[in-house]
Amino acid sequence: MFTDIETFQQTLVASGLPPVLSGRHDSGEFRAGIVARDLGPLKLIELVTPEGECFRDARCARADDEELWQIDLVTRGLARVEQGRGTADLGPADLVLIDPARPARFASTASTHVTMLVPRRELRLRPRDAARLAGVRIKGDRGPGALVSSLARDMARSLTGFRAGEADRSAAAVIELISVALEAQLGDARPGPDEALRDRILGYIEARLSDRDLTPASIAAAHHTSVRRLHKLFQDQPLTVAALIRQRRLERCRADLARSDRTVAAVAARWGFADPAHFSRLFKATYGYNAAALTSSSRAQTVKAPTARPGEDGGVHVIER
Numbered sequence: 001m002f003t004d005i006e007t008f009q010q011t012l013v014a015s016g017l018p019p020v021l022s023g024r025h026d027s028g029e030f031r032a033g034i035v036a037r038d039l040g041p042l043k044l045i046e047l048v049t050p051e052g053e054c055f056r057d058a059r060c061a062r063a064d065d066e067e068l069w070q071i072d073l074v075t076r077g078l079a080r081v082e083q084g085r086g087t088a089d090l091g092p093a094d095l096v097l098i099d100p101a102r103p104a105r106f107a108s109t110a111s112t113h114v115t116m117l118v119p120r121r122e123l124r125l126r127p128r129d130a131a132r133l134a135g136v137r138i139k140g141d142r143g144p145g146a147l148v149s150s151l152a153r154d155m156a157r158s159l160t161g162f163r164a165g166e167a168d169r170s171a172a173a174v175i176e177l178i179s180v181a182l183e184a185q186l187g188d189a190r191p192g193p194d195e196a197l198r199d200r201i202l203g204y205i206e207a208r209l210s211d212r213d214l215t216p217a218s219i220a221a222a223h224h225t226s227v228r229r230l231h232k233l234f235q236d237q238p239l240t241v242a243a244l245i246r247q248r249r250l251e252r253c254r255a256d257l258a259r260s261d262r263t264v265a266a267v268a269a270r271w272g273f274a275d276p277a278h279f280s281r282l283f284k285a286t287y288g289y290n291a292a293a294l295t296s297s298s299r300a301q302t303v304k305a306p307t308a309r310p311g312e313d314g315g316v317h318v319i320e321r
Contacts (some may be wrong), residue, residue, distance in 0.1 A: 018100035040171035075110025086135025093140030163257020257294035
């Protein structure tokens, strides 16, 4: 258990959380704890904190934070999160989406909460939807929000024994549930013509990822529009059309390699990569490890997740892998 706020803040950053600056804290003895675990690209951090306030401003900005979304879940106590035009008053089981790259303010009673850090490339949340959702309470007692809330609470202390492929696939399932909960929060507003066309194009791309001839030009022709108009439809999205195709193909390859006995070349060819050498370089550049690491010969190796050990005073401390 941490009893010094400066050490606690340093450990917060070391655990992967975007940094915050201290505001008001309970005048009593400061006691806080951290447990951090990884599940594939998903990071979960459980925090025990005293009553107090903290905030994030331009001084906290880090380039890496622009690649993440932060979802906070309260499991004990009460909290308030302010970001943009949103103010979320949270009770146990409630969630809130936070953009780590933007200013935010936090206040809470003595509480326990779980933070999930999700790569933006995995969640694929549209900028205008993120602006509507940031700092808004997502009820954790009903619907998909309740499912995410329950799962995150249990995962924070039970992420052990996963192989590499299992961790990635499990993380993808959790991220999909988060996406469903965020979409439910947005409601059933009817999309405009451009949004409806873009959704049809996204479905078209998903259905034809294995087609080597899938290109922006072929997609535009199939939808009776120009390539220029196609690119304009995606100009406010996280990825261009070509980059989206490449990313989704890589994700399919990674999933196939983790759960089948096919060779790297066979899996690459199945999902539209004609040149195995080019695929291998692209895979390594994207994920940081070789595609062959997910083949059957290496899947037997268990990937050790970070663990936490009890402190001498009964608290918990992060142990890095």
